[in-house]
Amino acid sequence: MERKHPRSFVRIPRGRGKTGEPEPRSRGDGRAPPSLAALPTHVHNRDSERIVIPRHERAGPAKSPLGIELREVRFGSTARTPYLRVVPSQLSFKPVAPGYIAATEVSSRPRGSIERTVQAIKRVVLGSPFATSQLIHERLTKMKALAIFSSDVLSSSAYATEEILILLVLAGSGALSYGLPIAGSIALLLAIVTLSYRQTIKAYPGGGGAYIVAHDNLGRTPGLIAAAALLVDYALTVSVSVAAGVAAVTSALPELHDLRVLIGVAVVALITLGNLRGVRESGTIFAAPTYFFLLMMGAMILTGIAKVMLGETPGSLLHEAPPQEQVFATQGLSLWLIFRAFSSGCAALTGTEAISNGVPAFKPPESHNARTTLTAMAFILGFIFIGVTFLTSRYGLVPSDKETIVSLLGRDVFGENVLYYAYQAATALVLFLAANTSFADFPRLSAILAKDKFMPRQFAFKGDRLAFSNGIMLLAGAAALLLIVFAGNVTNLIPLYAIGVFVSFTLSQSGMVRHWWRLREPGWRGSLVINGAGAIATAAVAVIITTTKFSGGAWISIIAMGSLVVVFALIRRHYDWFQRRTAVDEKSLPARVPPVVSSEAPRDHVIVPVDGLNEIALGAINMAREISPLVTAVHLTDDREQAEDLRQRWERAFPDVPLLVIESPYRAFVAPMLAYLERLADQDGVRITVILPAFVPRHWWERILHNRDVLRLRPFLKGRAGLRVVDFPYQLYEDRPPESHPPSSSAPA
Incomplete structure (x- = not known):
């Protein structure tokens, strides 16, 4: 039997050949290669998909009618062991099924000098x-899921207490005693929200984000409001988390305080780069900093409580410590000020709904594991939030412009030693990780909205590294702008932050109330009461935040959300109009395509790139039939299901016009199409004519909403021998039928 070398060689057995005769000795090492007759006719290694063909059976590289180059096999030997080494050939395409081929990495390489330079830099x-086949979705255990989905909400405990105290201290250092009761009320709100989202997970085991729940149960407009609130929230999550993480760094290293904006923007750039590279959903990578933070924060709280019980702190278990610094009041203590402090502290709840969005990522049983993880997350957050607030009052800490409360608390509990710096490093890491969470959620929600035609379709396209690159870049730009405008200060950003969170909470819980009332599944009454309580509580908090924070910056978030809703509606209006104007009656299409009556051999093979079955494709096909009876429609895609659906519809509509589907696994359009046309031109024996159908925008902004990649082919096709290009511009007007311009062509050079 032959032995296979781990380096993808196929070794030939020593000793005896296939015939059983001893092998002749060689002059080099005492052995000679076995005769070719001793080799198996074909050896196929399925793991590496390499084929070994003996030299006497090879006739050199072969090509298919579509220009698909087959594998090339070379023969060689080492000093001691003869072998056949298989060299994979440079395939342009791989056949998948009749009328369906897949482009390879070779045919997806950029062609132009500028494109190649850009690709090299990338x-x-x-x-x-x-x-596309390399996309990996990791199924998560509860431990890993807790780290991935909870980093945002757990990290908020690093600044929520401080935001409460910053407002209370306006009434003097004596008002800081109200911090613990306010934290307790927020913990109660956390319990209500957690119970509410447990019901959401039960009802939406496929993932129930605020947009999906509100859209399904309350209608389009509430769904769009929820989506706008979430997008604003994600952008603010990045800026607030990065600003808080930088504050943790500058608290330990005060000399960096004046560089906090620059450091924050640099951190956003690094996170953006990591996500553009395609950061995988690796539980191990996410778990390490999250559990490191929980370990250090838990150690700090437990050590601090132990010191309180042993009487080693200024305050006792039942009595607060006097403030370390006396601060005079600039305004009186009022219910309004308490409400303002409460609304700032509600930032601790940001990210609570993340687990309900990611239910499908859990290992089975998904719904049960997600609910268990959500409950564990709420208990951990409550423990940290209440623990930090309690110890702050027992140590008599007062907010400072130069150092965060959690840093001051760490210094008092641990002392300024290795434990303190590890504690600060853990805090900074988890805050940066929380920012990274939004870089997964924002592009994903943008892609969902794009598929629903509320955002430009480009946001649904994956980049070179299988990330939603357009969404990532938009989020990075928004977060960096917020850091610059608000000087990287968490307190300045908080008034903008919480409003979007609680608007989405309220719409999600209200949608769940409608869900239970409408379906009335077993146990619906209890679930309706829980979600109803959640809707009322979060709506009340949203009103409090809006009224108390409006002049402080909440108006910016409200205007941003309203503007996004209007933009979403306008984009959907345009796409609906475009679909109505280009839609065709597929049953009548065969009658609208003139039959070909010609006994002469065709002089042209006409290729028509199409992106769907519509009036634009119909007009281009009719033009092609006027040029030649030999017409092929070509559709590039990275979605096999969508391509198969188009194929079936196409065969019914155009039974005598074949549709070739080219799967582009690297999501390229120009390069695979050029490779196909080049192969076709080499082998067809007739002139190739390419018709480029394209929608002509009426306004500049319509160019953003439509993918016009087909026009990028023209510069690469012009001037090629044996090939001509025909433009088919297609215009639409509001008040008259669609019109196509006369074609323009470029003759072959």
């Missing part, structure tokens, strides 16, 4: 492109 910065 390879250095981001890495080599990933094929």
